[in-house]
Amino acid sequence: MANFNLSETKKNELLQIAGKKLGADPNLIKEKLEAGKLDEVVGGLDPKAASRINSLLQNPAALNALLGSEQFKNILGSIAGK
Numbered sequence: 001m002a003n004f005n006l007s008e009t010k011k012n013e014l015l016q017i018a019g020k021k022l023g024a025d026p027n028l029i030k031e032k033l034e035a036g037k038l039d040e041v042v043g044g045l046d047p048k049a050a051s052r053i054n055s056l057l058q059n060p061a062a063l064n065a066l067l068g069s070e071q072f073k074n075i076l077g078s079i080a081g082k
Contacts, residue, residue, distance in 0.1 A: 010079060012026070013079070014079065015027075015029055015030050018041075021045075022041070022044040022045065023044065024041075024044055029041055038057070042054065
């Protein structure tokens with residue numbers, strides 16, 4: 001699996017984006033993620049998106065395929081400023 005190292009600045013930018021999309025405090029999202037409470041974060045999404053994320057998390061092969069895809073690497077690279 002690919003190793004993605006983001007700076008704290010980039011992580012905070014992603015949390016800000018997630019906060020806007022979810023209508024939630026980015027610091028609260030960070031706390032939930034650090035506590036392993038992804039289900040509480042995903043619960044703020046529309047049901048279709050939440051279902052897709054949960055399906056990926058329950059299927060390691062599909063998740064690895066997504067994380068290893070060129071499209072995902074390109075998106076993350078643009079976010080990371082590479």
